Amino acid sequence: MTATTVSAAVVPVTVYTADMEASSGGTVEVPVYFSGADEVGSMDLVLNYDSGVLQATGASTSDIGNNAFVESNIAIPGKITLAMADSSGISGDGEVLLISFTVLGDVGSSTTVSIESVELHNVELVEVMTETENGIVTVADAASGSESAGYGGMMLISLGVFCLCAFLMKRKN
Structure with a gap:
């Protein structure tokens, strides 16, 4: 009888930012995502960006990272250094962090939000x-159909429908 050794495949966690649009003069939250996370307990992350297009203002946890603690250093223009910890571990796919920026660039400018370095450890402190993958933030005209403009328009329509219904109900009584 021959013994067979089966070794588990090591699947890396993908850490990435996505492409998105932002309005000149506004603010934007750039998400940092995990794909394939399994009990990630800590992350050290350094992101680079064009400080003529964006200015970092801070970071917060999001979605699958909402129980984590995060600290950020934004002292160097064009670079944000982040440390995150979650003693219960982060598993799954989704947004982990939101990086807040003020948009300084003119319409048509863009910057890559690049991951200079990342180091993950699981809850047992073993490196993962x-x-x-890097994302690009493009500065667009606010009226070009950005998500926030669409949300505001939808809210105005909803408010108008509500007022119309209230008026009709009051008139009926």
């Missing part, structure tokens, strides 16, 4: 393999 990672892959990274």
Whole structure:
């Protein structure tokens, strides 16, 4: 009888930012995502960006990272250094952090939000393999159909419908 050794495949966690649009003069929250996370207990992350297009203002946890603690250093223009910890571990796919920026660039400008370095550890403090993907933030005209403009328009329509219904109900009585 021959013994067979089966070794588990090591699947890296993908850490990435996505492409998005932002309005000149406004603010934007750039999400940092995990894909394939399994009990990630800590992350050290350094992001680079064009300080002529964006100015970092802070970071907060989001979605699958909402129980984590995060600290950020935004002292160096064009670079944000982050440390995150979650003693219960983060598992799954989704937004982990939101990086807040003021948009300084003119319409048509853009910057890559690049991951300079990332280091993950699981809840047992074992280093986790990672892959990274960078996103691009493009400065667009606020009227070009950005998500926030669409949300505001939808809120105005909803308010108008509500007022119309209230008026008709009052008139009926």
